[in-house]
Amino acid sequence: MPSTVPGRVAEEAAPQPAEDEVSAHLAxxxxxxxxxxxxxxxxCVLRGKWIPGSSIRKIWKDGVAIPLSIFGLDIWGREVDATEIHLETGDKDGLCWPVPGTLKPVPWAPRPTAQVLITMHEPDGSARGAPWKLDPRQQLVRVVDRFTARGLIPCVAFELEFYLLKPSADPAAPPQPVFPATGEARQNMYSMSDLDTFAPVLHDMRAACVAQGLPADTVISEAAPGQFEINLYHRMDALGAADDAILLRRLIDGVARRHGLRATFMAKPLVDFAGNGMHVHVSVMEAGGGNLFARPDGVGDRALRHAAAGLLASMADSTLIFVPSYNGYRRLVPGSYAPTSVSWGYDNRSVAVRVPNGPPAARRLEHRIAGAEAHPHLVLAAILAGMLEGIEQAIEPPEALSGNAYEHEAPRLSPSMEAAVARFAGSPFIARTFGEDYRRIYAVMKREELAAFTRAMLPLEYETYL
Known part of the structure; x- marks a missing residue:
């Protein structure tokens, strides 16, 4: 849906040594x-453990043991045997270490609680172990390292859409909007009255962002009943930006529950209303300072065009990462502000890759495909890898689309999860970016997920044929 863009870069705090981070939190x-x-x-389902607060320093000293095979669980938390990373390997433990800067209080918890993101390493005899290739955060590390080697720094901002719904004891029941989801009158984009209606929960979300140091910016009422968007400021730290998106999603869910509501990031929870997207804004900074896309004499324009072309060239291969759920393909329909074609344009919200208006120093690309349920680390890794290939290979994009992209003849995005899995599984770009093992394992997991939905009987079938 339409979004506002953070107007400044979030201030980056200097990383603290592990002991200092814990001591500062305790103080x-x-x-x-x-x-x-x-x-x-x-x-992007959060797994982990509760550890007594008295043992907080041990997390940084000794790490946290969790099976390496946790990255072979499906969306329901079941082992996917076809990944061949479970009992076939002895189901060995990996060693997880805290992500610097993510030790935070949990304001919505009923008792004093802290939280910290961790990332997986594979025991190899060294003190910390080698980064585990199946951890999505480590995949993003690899792509960011490629930028660093070229003297480039991605500057990233995430925008996250979600619905606030009435809670239900039945997880299979259709979602119940707080507002009646009937009639065109409920398509109330940018409504101040909707913000006022939900002011207590939205203000608590903003306060929780302050408490956790999350660089939240604008809160917007979107174009559907009880749908909102929270934007994060740009960060010259791609890993930190993706971490923030995960923590923001958890924060929204936790605060909503404290208010007796249910937050959902499901890509298409309501058939007749807009889906939830996760838009990603990316510019590329040069190590010496300045935005690569803002360089004079046409250099910046060419770099931006090449980056956009790289995104378009890799878009079909990466769609399964941007739209990882069976439900997500219901969101990609014409006229919905979710893109349906491999397209780009200037200040055009009907395309997949948008160049927003703004001053030259803020020149950037907005990637509009991902659903709100997608994994921020994987989404950003695919986006950055596509942009970098476009820049390195000087790929030229097709003509930028103007007007309604839904009415243009342009290559279509994968129309179904089945088509996206097939394209992903055979993609050289995915193998180059994530590795052949990751490509195989991710595709296997998504095939199994797709098969589960294919086998399921819809209530409409019983209503119609029984």
Whole structure:
């Protein structure tokens, strides 16, 4: 949906040594009852453990043991045997270490609680172990390292859409909007009255962002009943930006529950209303300072065009990462502000890659395909890898689209999860970016997920044929 863009770069705090980070937290908040260690799996479902607050320093000293095979669980948390990383390997433990800067208080918890993101390493005899290739965060590290080697720094901002719904004891029941989801009158984009209606929960979300140091910017009422968007400021730290997106999603969910509501990032929770997207804004800074896309004499324009072309060239191969769920393909429909074609344009919200208006120093690309349920680390890794290939190979894009992209003849995005899995599984770009093992394992997991939905019987079938 339409979005506003953060107007400044978030201030980057200098990273603290591990001991200082723990000491600073204890000095500010005291010893928590529990520390929640959070490991986002392949589907961005948070796995982990509760650790007594009295043992908080051990997390940084000794790490946290969790099976390496946690990245072979499907969206329901079941082992996918076809990945061949479970009992076939002995189901060995990996060693997880805290992500610097992510030790935060949990304002919505009923008791004093802290949380910290962790990332997986494979024991190899060294003190910390080798980064585990199946951890999506480590995949993003690899891509960012490629930028660093070229003296380039991605500057990134995420925008996250979500619905606030009435809670239900039945997880299979259709979602119940707080507002009646009937009639065109409920398509109330940018409504101040909707913000006022949900002011208590939205203000608590903003306060929780302050407490956790998340660089939240604008809060917007979107074009559907109870749908909102929270934007994060740009960060010259791609890994930190993706970490923030994960933590923001958890924060929104936690605060909503405290208010007796349910937050959902499901890509298409309501058939007749807009889906939830996760838009990603990216510019490329040069190590010596300045935005590569803003360089004079046409250099910046060419770099931006090449980066856009790289995104278009890799878009079909990466769609399964941007739209990882069976439900997500319901969101990609004409007229919905979600893109349906491999397209780009200037200040055009009907295309997949948009060049927003703004001053030259803020020249950037907005990637509009990903659903809100997608994994921020994987989404950003695919986006950055596509942009970098476009820049390195000086790929030229097709003509930028103007007007309604839904009415133009342009290559279409994968129309179904089945088509996206097939394209992903055979993609040389995915193998170059993520490795052949990761390509195989991710494709296997998504095939199994697709098969589960294919086998399921819809209530409409019983209503119609029984």
């Amino acid at each position: 500010a908040y005291g010893e928590p009852d529990v520390v929640e260690v959070l490991l986002p799996d392949t589907s």
